[in-house]
Amino acid sequence: MLVSCQLTTNKLTTKAPKEAYTTTEMEVRNERFLSTVHVPVSIALSDVERQINAQVNGLIYEDNSLEDNNDKREGTPFMAKVWKRGTIIVNAEDSLFHFTVPLKIWAKAGVSVLGFTQYKETEFDIDLQFKTKFDLDHDWSVHTQTQADGYGWVRKPTVSIVGINIPITNIVGRIIDKNLGTITKTLDQQIRRNVNLRTPVLKLWNILREPYLISEKYRTYLQAVPKRVLITPLRFEGRTIRATIGIEGYTLTTTGAKPDIRPAVSLPDLTVVSQVRDDFQIGLLSEASYQEAAKLAAEEFVGKTYRFNNDRYNVTITSMDMFGQNESLIIKAGLKGTINGDIYLRGRPYYDPKEQTISLKDLKYDLDTRNVLQRSASWLLQGTFTKTLEKNLTIPVGSQLVDLQKRLQEQLKNNQVAKGITINGRIDQIQPDQVYLTPTALLAVVNARGRVDVKVEGL
Numbered sequence: 435m436l437v438s439c440q441l442t443t444n445k446l447t448t449k450a451p452k453e454a455y456t457t458t459e460m461e462v463r464n465e466r467f468l469s470t471v472h473v474p475v476s477i478a479l480s481d482v483e484r485q486i487n488a489q490v491n492g493l494i495y496e497d498n499s500l501e502d503n504n505d506k507r508e509g510t511p512f513m514a515k516v517w518k519r520g521t522i523i524v525n526a527e528d529s530l531f532h533f534t535v536p537l538k539i540w541a542k543a544g545v546s547v548l549g550f551t552q553y554k555e556t557e558f559d560i561d562l563q564f565k566t567k568f569d570l571d572h573d574w575s576v577h578t579q580t581q582a583d584g585y586g587w588v589r590k591p592t593v594s595i596v597g598i599n600i601p602i603t604n605i606v607g608r609i610i611d612k613n614l615g616t617i618t619k620t621l622d623q624q625i626r627r628n629v630n631l632r633t634p635v636l637k638l639w640n641i642l643r644e645p646y647l648i649s650e651k652y653r654t655y656l657q658a659v660p661k662r663v664l665i666t667p668l669r670f671e672g673r674t675i676r677a678t679i680g681i682e683g684y685t686l687t688t689t690g691a692k693p694d695i696r697p698a699v700s701l702p703d704l705t706v707v708s709q710v711r712d713d714f715q716i717g718l719l720s721e722a723s724y725q726e727a728a729k730l731a732a733e734e735f736v737g738k739t740y741r742f743n744n745d746r747y748n749v750t751i752t753s754m755d756m757f758g759q760n761e762s763l764i765i766k767a768g769l770k771g772t773i774n775g776d777i778y779l780r781g782r783p784y785y786d787p788k789e790q791t792i793s794l795k796d797l798k799y800d801l802d803t804r805n806v807l808q809r810s811a812s813w814l815l816q817g818t819f820t821k822t823l824e825k826n827l828t829i830p831v832g833s834q835l836v837d838l839q840k841r842l843q844e845q846l847k848n849n850q851v852a853k854g855i856t857i858n859g860r861i862d863q864i865q866p867d868q869v870y871l872t873p874t875a876l877l878a879v880v881n882a883r884g885r886v887d888v889k890v891e892g893l
Contacts, residue, residue, distance in 0.1 A: 446775030554593035680710035758871035790832020
């Protein structure tokens with residue numbers, strides 16, 4: 435009877451922990467990694483000149499009335515036409531733009547001679563000078579403050595009366611002086627009304643938001659979710675205008691079908707800052723399904739026999755399964771030998787950057803399993819069974835992460851994403867984040883940190 439009792443094996447009746455998850459796979463993929471894309475912008479003043487001269491040509495002002503309100507106030511009947519005479523010159527100094535505008539002017543004025551008013555025509559050339567402070571408002575509208583900065587006569591106005599050329603410089607000068615304030619005010623109004631930055635910036639905004647394929651093998655896309663735009667004040671260095679734009683937002687790699695992103699129809703407010711950080715962070719994800727993880731574990735452990743207390747007891751692992759309970763990975767192991775049945779263990783998964791694997795720490799028996807073993811197989815609690823499983827139960831994901839890192843670095847080298855827009859960057863550091871347990875898989879996340887610059891060519 436004693437021998438019979440020793441040959442009788444114990445049947446375990448353990449209770450399975452309840453499967454539970456605090457996050458979904460989609461929520462992990464939308465995990466936010468705030469970073470800044472650094473966009474140094476340089477604009478040559480020659481480019482500014484070219485754009486302005488392309489816009490301003492030919493006849494630019496016309497007054498066909500000799501008796502308008504300004505003429506009555508001056509007491510001098512006057513009409514004029516104004517043409518651009520040559521190239522508008524742009525310089526910059528002390529945060530101001532300086533414009534020299536060469537003009538050709540035809541004028542018809544009433545000249546009083548011996549009590550009689552005679553109407554005479556004249557042509558003259560003049561260089562008007564303006565200085566303008568340029569700002570961008572929070573709503574992306576252009577705001578300028580223009581002041582007259584004098585003018586110079588190139589060819590003075592005269593009229594011929596009875597064969598004698600009579601200078602009318604003072605008359606014309608007074609009229610110009612009186613109208614300079616109106617001219618500068620009109621310039622500012624026209625710039626605010628006609629200079630549109632929203633359209634090209636919104637186009638760039640949507641280019642940045644478009645998911646970008648970085649790995650066909652893993653069907654992995656780099657996705658940016660921009661949230662805020664920063665800009666430093668304009669700096670003038672010689673014949674170059676410089677500023678730095680920072681696009682602050684979240685970046686992440688996603689695996690599977692290309693994310694469906696709807697084009698944005700509006701821009702966030704523009705924020706002026708003294709400095710824009712040039713670091714960035716991208717979340718790289720590697721996925722291992724519970725079925726795949728259990729298969730790898732089974733290849734390592736199923737069929738192995740473990741002995742305890744000088745070979746008095748033994749168990750052989752017959753099956754392995756896995757699922758999640760909040761932050762713990764639950765391992766279900768089937769046993770046969772001195773005891774038969776299923777046991778449940780729980781541990782916290784983490785990414786081991788040295789081994790490039792998902793590993794476990796603090797692996798221990800689930801509470802119900804522990805209580806059952808204390809009554810029927812306390813020798814299993816006193817052995818090194820859990821330590822052995824913890825040490826050897828690993829899920830390799832490094833090859834996928836290394837490949838993603840390599841492909842991401844390739845995409846950051848002189849990559850022209852659109853005409854005139856080139857991305858350059860580097861990855862300086864790979865830092866583990868954590869392993870997330872979702873209803874379908876374990877997701878290992880590491881943060882790629884580095885620097886990204888976007889070069890914008892042209893105005």
